[in-house]
Amino acid sequence: MxxxxxxxxxxxxxxxxxxxxxxxxxxxxxxxxxxxxxxxxxxxxxxxxxxxxxxxxxxxxxxxxxxxxxxxxxxxxxxxxxxxxxxxxxxxxxxxxxxxxxxxxxxxxxxxxxxxxxxxxxxxxxxxxxxxxxxxxxxxxxxxxxxxxxxxxxxxxxxxxxxxxxxxxxxxxxxxxxxxxxxxxxxxxxxxxxxxxxxxxxxxxxxxxxxxxxxxRGSIGWELQVSGNAAHSSQIFREDVGAGAIYEASRILNAFYEELRSEEFLTFNPGLILGGTELNHDAVAKSGTAFGKDNVVAQSVVVTGDIRALSPEQVERVQRKMKEIVAQNRPQTKATITFFDGYPxxxxxxxxxxxxxxxxxxxxxxxxxxxxxxxxxxxxxxxxxxxxxxxxxxxxxxxxxxxxxxxxxxxxxxxxxxxxxxxxxxxxxxxxxx
Missing domain, CATH: 3.40.630.10 (Zn peptidases)
Structure with missing residues (x-):
């Protein structure tokens, strides 16, 4: 008993x-x-x-x-x-x-x-x-x-x-x-x-x-990494150039917002974003630098954030949904999301x-x-x-x-x-x- x-x-x-x-x-x-x-x-x-x-x-x-x-x-x-x-x-x-x-x-x-x-x-x-x-x-x-x-x-x-x-x-x-x-x-x-x-x-x-x-609620961290093809901005959306990393990162974050924010007791927050032609992300210091030009299609983006959920089942369900969203890439882009151990x-x-x-x-x-x-x-x-x-x-x-x-x-x-x-x-x- x-x-x-x-x-x-x-x-x-x-x-x-x-x-x-x-x-x-x-x-x-x-x-x-x-x-x-x-x-x-x-x-x-x-x-x-x-x-x-x-x-x-x-x-x-x-x-x-x-x-x-x-x-x-x-x-x-x-x-x-x-x-x-x-x-x-x-x-x-x-x-x-x-x-x-x-x-x-x-x-x-x-x-x-x-x-x-x-x-x-x-x-x-x-x-x-x-x-x-x-x-x-x-x-x-x-x-x-x-x-x-x-x-x-x-x-x-x-x-x-x-x-x-x-x-x-x-x-x-x-x-x-x-x-x-x-x-x-x-x-x-x-x-x-x-x-x-x-x-x-x-x-x-x-x-x-x-x-x-x-x-x-538990608290776990996540990191989104997005890559695209660097090119002159006048060529963006061309079949061999694609949408670029910043557009793809924007799509993913907006989809998180639209598809997950209504779930009870769930919050998820992107706390840092870096994007451009080159970037340097210091994960320990929670900081970084980015370089990019208005006339260059962005090659890289990194976003870090957290998820807070009420049960292990909710955490698992949300992670699965986030992975599905990340996988639906815009043309000529790639994205991965990594989850880190945190408070259960x-x-x-x-x-x-x-x-x-x-x-x-x-x-x-x-x-x-x-x-x-x-x-x-x-x-x-x-x-x-x-x-x-x-x-x-x-x-x-x-x-x-x-x-x-x-x-x-x-x-x-x-x-x-x-x-x-x-x-x-x-x-x-x-x-x-x-």
């Missing part, structure tokens, strides 16, 4: 008997009280790690944040490992294990250490805006979520419940800019997902604690929806109201997606509320830190108890 089916049975029996989580028990009161008592300490930890620059390519800074949090896990009795990232050109990942050996569900908690703000960013420090709002690089995305993981686990340890739990925490160092190859950069996360029954991500989602993610989609499975039901019941019992699923169109790719197909249940966006992440105006809503920590602690307790 699938784990989510077992939990559904317990959940239903409790509801029918009137003995569902209709009130908070004494252990849960203890968890709540601990979070309130230690909130000032949690905010101090948040400030400390926000003030450490950990842009993805600042390997030293990413490791420093990892060191700070590793000490917290060590103090909780976790076995901690730093997975070096040299093989995929990143700092690496922090992995922490607490396996009691009990038959409690195996829980995977997911965070990340890196931010989009590198060492040359003007946005470097934590700044208190008012009693409820603070600015800071990565405060919402997602250092607040990392602190929530730590203090939820501290609350469980204080209540004497951590000792019976089975937990792995993976805090990646390259969520914002993944290392390559992906099979190495995400290996620690995938290995943990293969072990786990349930995955919980502590990203900030859409920044609203009244929502959570039961699905995330996290489909909205029955198990994921059931986990959201359990989480929203926790929230309602704590007096925080219902939690609604986020529209997948409003959710980007995230590390939790790499658990798809391995765990029975997954949910994301249990992190701290905030706004304007990935900009120098990023803020965290400080009142949501204890709120989300209480929810997380009680959720983990209930999952483990059942």
């Amino acid at each position: 699938k784990l989510y089916t077992k939990l559904l049975l317990v959940f239903t029996i409790c509801a029918l008997s009137g003995a569902s989580f209709a009130q908070v028990d004494q252990v849960e009161r203890n968890l709540i009280n601990y979070v309130d008592e230690e909130n000032a300490e949690a905010l101090a930890l948040l400030k400390d790690i926000v003030n450490i620059n950990s842009g993805t390519m600042n390997f030293e800074g990413v490791r420093e944040v990892g060191d700070v949090l590793r000490k917290e896990f060590d103090a909780l009795g976790f076995e901690t490992i730093w997975e070096d990232g040299a093989a995929f050109n990143r700092a690496g990942h922090l992995v922490a294990h607490y396996h009691s050996g009990s038959d409690a569900p195996k829980l995977l908690l997911i965070g990340h250490l890196d931010t989009v703000f590198e060492k040359d960013s003007p946005f470097q420090e934590y700044e208190l805006v008012d009693d409820n709002v603070a600015k800071g690089p990565g405060i919402a995305d997602m250092k607040g979520g990392d602190v929530i993981i730590i203090y939820a686990l501290k609350a469980l340890k204080k209540a004497g419940k951590l000792k019976d739990m089975n937990i792995t925490v993976v805090m990646t160092g390259d969520e914002e800019y993944s290392g390559k190859p992906l099979d190495l950069s995400k290996k620690a996360l995938v290995d943990a997902a293969k072990w786990a029954d349930i995955a919980i991500g502590f990203e900030n989602g859409d920044g609203n604690p009244a929502t959570a993610n039961v699905s995330r 989609p996290l489909a909205p499975t029955e198990g994921n929806h059931k986990l959201l039901e359990i989480y929203t019941k926790v929230s309602e019992d704590l007096g925080f109201g219902k939690v609604e699923p986020v529209n997948p169109l409003k959710a980007g790719a995230a590390d939790v997606s790499f658990t798809a197909g391995y765990v029975d249940m997954a949910i994301d966006a249990l992190g701290m509320g905030g706004a304007d992440d990935h900009t120098v105006n990023e803020v965290g809503h400080l009142h949501t830190l204890p709120l989300q920590t209480k929810r997380a602690a009680v959720l983990l307790y209930r999952l483990s108890k059942n």
